[in-house]
Amino acid sequence: MTTINRRFTLVRRPSGLPTAADFAHDTQPVPEPRDGEVLIRNRYASLDPAMRGWLDDRPSYMPPVPLGAPVRASTIGEVAASANPDFAPGDWVLGLNGIEDYSIAKPGGFTMKIDAKAVPSVTNYLSVLGAVGLTAYFGLLDVGKPKAGETVLVTGAAGAVGSLVGQIAKIQGCRAIGIAGGADKCARLTRDYGFDAAIDYRGKDEAALTAEIRAAAPDGVDVIFENVGGVILDAGLNNLNQGARIALCGLISEYNSTEGAVGARNVWQLIVKSASINGFLVSSYLDRFPEGAAAMAQWVAQGKIRADEHVDEGIENALPAFLRLFEGSNQGKMILKIGGE
Amino acid sequence: MTTINRRFTLVRRPSGLPTAADFAHDTQPVPEPRDGEVLIRNRYASLDPAMRGWLDDRPSYMPPVPLGAPVRASTIGEVAASANPDFAPGDWVLGLNGIEDYSIAKPGGFTMKIDAKAVPSVTNYLSVLGAVGLTAYFGLLDVGKPKAGETVLVTGAAGAVGSLVGQIAKIQGCRAIGIAGGADKCARLTRDYGFDAAIDYRGKDEAALTAEIRAAAPDGVDVIFENVGGVILDAGLNNLNQGARIALCGLISEYNSTEGAVGARNVWQLIVKSASINGFLVSSYLDRFPEGAAAMAQWVAQGKIRADEHVDEGIENALPAFLRLFEGSNQGKMILKIGGE
Numbered sequence: 001m002t003t004i005n006r007r008f009t010l011v012r013r014p015s016g017l018p019t020a021a022d023f024a025h026d027t028q029p030v031p032e033p034r035d036g037e038v039l040i041r042n043r044y045a046s047l048d049p050a051m052r053g054w055l056d057d058r059p060s061y062m063p064p065v066p067l068g069a070p071v072r073a074s075t076i077g078e079v080a081a082s083a084n085p086d087f088a089p090g091d092w093v094l095g096l097n098g099i100e101d102y103s104i105a106k107p108g109g110f111t112m113k114i115d116a117k118a119v120p121s122v123t124n125y126l127s128v129l130g131a132v133g134l135t136a137y138f139g140l141l142d143v144g145k146p147k148a149g150e151t152v153l154v155t156g157a158a159g160a161v162g163s164l165v166g167q168i169a170k171i172q173g174c175r176a177i178g179i180a181g182g183a184d185k186c187a188r189l190t191r192d193y194g195f196d197a198a199i200d201y202r203g204k205d206e207a208a209l210t211a212e213i214r215a216a217a218p219d220g221v222d223v224i225f226e227n228v229g230g231v232i233l234d235a236g237l238n239n240l241n242q243g244a245r246i247a248l249c250g251l252i253s254e255y256n257s258t259e260g261a262v263g264a265r266n267v268w269q270l271i272v273k274s275a276s277i278n279g280f281l282v283s284s285y286l287d288r289f290p291e292g293a294a295a296m297a298q299w300v301a302q303g304k305i306r307a308d309e310h311v312d313e314g315i316e317n318a319l320p321a322f323l324r325l326f327e328g329s330n331q332g333k334m335i336l337k338i339g340g341e
Numbered sequence: 342m343t344t345i346n347r348r349f350t351l352v353r354r355p356s357g358l359p360t361a362a363d364f365a366h367d368t369q370p371v372p373e374p375r376d377g378e379v380l381i382r383n384r385y386a387s388l389d390p391a392m393r394g395w396l397d398d399r400p401s402y403m404p405p406v407p408l409g410a411p412v413r414a415s416t417i418g419e420v421a422a423s424a425n426p427d428f429a430p431g432d433w434v435l436g437l438n439g440i441e442d443y444s445i446a447k448p449g450g451f452t453m454k455i456d457a458k459a460v461p462s463v464t465n466y467l468s469v470l471g472a473v474g475l476t477a478y479f480g481l482l483d484v485g486k487p488k489a490g491e492t493v494l495v496t497g498a499a500g501a502v503g504s505l506v507g508q509i510a511k512i513q514g515c516r517a518i519g520i521a522g523g524a525d526k527c528a529r530l531t532r533d534y535g536f537d538a539a540i541d542y543r544g545k546d547e548a549a550l551t552a553e554i555r556a557a558a559p560d561g562v563d564v565i566f567e568n569v570g571g572v573i574l575d576a577g578l579n580n581l582n583q584g585a586r587i588a589l590c591g592l593i594s595e596y597n598s599t600e601g602a603v604g605a606r607n608v609w610q611l612i613v614k615s616a617s618i619n620g621f622l623v624s625s626y627l628d629r630f631p632e633g634a635a636a637m638a639q640w641v642a643q644g645k646i647r648a649d650e651h652v653d654e655g656i657e658n659a660l661p662a663f664l665r666l667f668e669g670s671n672q673g674k675m676i677l678k679i680g681g682e
Contacts, residue, residue: 061613229608248611265604267570270589270620272402277618279611 005030007070007100008318017256030102039081045099046074046126047322047334052255070098092116127333128307135282136164137292143247143280144223148173151217156227158185160333163193165225167305170194177216209235229253237266244275308332314339346371348411348441349659358597371443380422386440387415387467388663388675393596411439433457435466468674469648476623477505478633484588484621485564489514492558497568499526501674504534506566508646511535518557550576570594578607585616649673655680
């Protein structure tokens with residue numbers, strides 16, 4: 001085993017879209033696990049839009065990534081050394097670690113053993129069977145509460161979470177409408193993920209988007225699964241049905257903004273339609289992860305859910321791979337194969 | 342009985358704050374009730390911020406007031422003529438009519454008989470026992486769902502609804518914090534309505550308001566009863582507790598705005614705190630009005646709720662009386678005594 005730990009660290013808080021000067025690639029000695037801890041050889045890191053928020057120092061649901069520390073990410077890897085009786089070298093684990101070759105973790109919370117042989121690819125634990133899949137599962141079913149026959153609007157629909165939300169909505173007997181950027185992504189929504197309709201938001205203002213949603217959902221929208229915010233959320237708010245529920249998962253349109261929060265301008269429509277916006281975090285459902293993962297695994301096995309993954313290779317490519325999320329050039333769940341020995 | 346019906350009509354849709362040129366005072370012959378209808382001699386009209394929205398022609402929960410028609414308002418009055426077997430001349434009724442001497446109404450829905458002798462003043466049916474009181478009652482208890490010991494933040498707290506919300510919150514064993522404009526109103530909040538703390542929003546930006554709320558509620562806010570919007574809502578969003586509920590009743594800061602909707606900029610905090618914004622209309626609770634009115638009447642009788650009313654006289658004063666709501670010069674529920682013969 002090497003004694004070198006390659007790390008992708010944060011050295012400056014980004015303003016707007018992150019740039020190379022905000023990060024460093026360094027090496028450190030591989031740490032040693034202390035009592036109860038394990039040393040994980042990270043093999044894959046999940047790259048998610050939410051990670052952009054963790055780089056800021058505004059108040060949020062997690063402390064900001066400290067300057068000089070590796071960029072926080074969900075990873076999967078193998079136990080390289082263990083000071084925990086329940087974990088042996090070679091065990092595969094999922095956890096919230098850093099983009100680095102080796103992380104120290106204390107099992108419990110986000111750190112749990114996974115069965116690499118039970119799935120087509122171990123990376124599934126970073127996509128359909130991990131936080132992404134469970135965000136879609138609990139966010140749609142527990143927060144959005146769709147009923148069969150209702151119309152579900154998904155924004156960021158070609159993204160890792162959104163594409164799963166649309167497929168779960170269809171399994172529930174709902175009509176699914178997706179909003180995404182560009183003709184290629186929209187084609188994937190209906191062709192690969194079974195959405196009933198796809199709307200390309202590019203080049204459209206609130207009025208145009210409002211009209212397109214109305215055309216796709218003339219009877220109104222009962223559930224919105226919101227990943228984006230901005231004019232896309234505003235247009236959704238203009239199309240609510242009575243009693244509609246908005247499951248607020250993310251606001252990717254704001255994460256790199258340097259112009260202050262926009263939020264939801266048309267909240268007046270919540271009054272008009274007795275509707276609600278409900279923020280949520282998948283971490284609130286930690287104790288129900290086994291239930292959600294089992295359901296997702298079954299749907300995958302039954303061919304009811306397709307989970308695309310987009311794997312870029314090499315820790316040296318961490319930044320360009322991360323930036324794909326904001327330029328929209330990934331096709332499927334964005335994953336970094338950390339590489340190395 | 343006179344044959345002249347004096348009316349306060351809308352003749353032009355206001356842009357921003359309504360002006361005299363948007364309205365007319367005219368006279369029409371008194372109409373006659375047809376089968377099932379009653380003719381009501383309106384004695385008092387309720388003046389509410391929500392009426393401003395009814396003058397616009399944007400999509401809302403009610404059709405806009407037609408140009409040339411009397412301005413829509415809740416009124417109380419006596420049956421002057423009846424073509425309905427359940428209503429006799431002299432009966433007092435509450436309904437959604439117009440600012441005019443006489444209205445035709447069909448009992449059912451918003452139009453119901455009231456017992457003028459059961460209350461200290463018949464005008465109570467336009468304040469604590471009417472839509473205003475029930476908005477406070479159902480909005481706080483059913484939408485906000487406060488638990489004893491929780492902290493409730495009320496915006497527009499010196500208004501007709503807000504002052505009742507604070508008092509109901511105290512009855513529920515909550516800590517009540519009110520936001521209002523000016524030292525006089527803030528003094529009334531703690532002195533007359535039992536709020537634990539009052540915050541004057543005047544001259545303060547989002548950061549200053551955020552800090553003042555934090556000082557008054559260092560452990561965070563569990564329920565917001567929102568009447569105002571804008572920076573006041575933004576500052577509230579910055580002080581949410583885990584699982585907080587925002588009962589969205591109104592957005593008075595936007596009603597006269599000519600600059601487009603602001604909405605809720607800090608909705609990101611809904612994700613951080615797994616919190617929600619829930620729009621509501623008191624009309625959704627129509628079938629539970631008797632329950633709410635009985636509870637409010639009991640609290641008034643027990644001296645637990647104080648319901649101030651501000652009565653201006655004369656249909657000719659309809660506009661200046663209405664504008665008090667936006668300049669904040671009323672002290673208590675704004676009511677217009679229609680006057681005349």
